[in-house]
Amino acid sequence: MQPCAAGIRLHQGTLTAGLLPAKLILAVENGPKGYGRLAAWLRQAGAERILIEAAQGREWPLFNALAAAGFTPWRVSATRRASYALATERLGGAEGEEHTAWLLARFAARMEPEDFEPDVLQEWVEQRDALKQMLMQCEGLRESTLVPDVLAAYNLHIGYLTEQIQVLQQRIDELP
Incomplete structure (x- = not known):
């Protein structure tokens, strides 16, 4: 059975989260209020794996907020996310924040926890x-x-x- 996995993409003032296998998307503001909404949404969905795309250090407030809310989020570089997309041929010409959030969620669902050991x-x-x-x-x-x-x-x-x-x-x- 596939774990409930979330992928989160930071883009300017918003966060876009994709959730699998439920196939849900949530966009919230990138700030404390948004972090609270996102954490509640992830908790309600039963998210087991949460993968945040690294954004030159801008992901740390979100990472810390989710950790404080009791989650164990993981970070992945944009380069590693792009490599995964190419390796699985999942790009299909799609672009945008929702696509990237889905891709991160698929990455989180398919990989083993040790694949996310922090560097x-x-x-x-x-x-x-x-x-x-x-x-x-x-x-x-x-x-x-x-x-x-x-x-x-x-x-x-x-x-x-x-x-x-x-x-x-x-x-x-x-x-x-």
């Missing part, structure tokens, strides 16, 4: 790189202010980001 190194590198981008942006903003309180806030935030980047870099360096 810790990749996740840490992605998180570190996202923090580096934030750091560069914050440093640029700091250069454009003369207000002491704002400057102090930027300096505090830059210190925090620098510390987190160092922590992630140390984890990366310590991996075998």
Whole structure:
């Protein structure tokens, strides 16, 4: 029997989820209210496997919200999703968010849980790189202010980001 599987695609301000074998689609806003609606929908459907397409770190708030709601979501890169589509010849010319959500749900349903073991190194590198981008942006903003309180806030935030980047870099360096 095929497990109840969901595939979730992030696109700008929305999330599109496909659910199999029930063949349902849900589109919600990409934010806390949408996460709550999505979690309730997944729970009601009895979703056992949830696969989220990685989106340059933008998937983490959703991932964390679903984990906090008691689910065990998995991430998959867009490249791996595309490889699966080609390997199973499921593209058929279809495009769009609903198609991608169905494809992710099929991927989740057909693969074994160990296929979704997180690539810790990749996740840490992605998180570190996202923090580096934030750091560069914050440093640029700091250069454009003369207000002491704002400057102090930027300096505090830059210190925090620098510390987190160092922590992630140390984890990366310590991996075998």
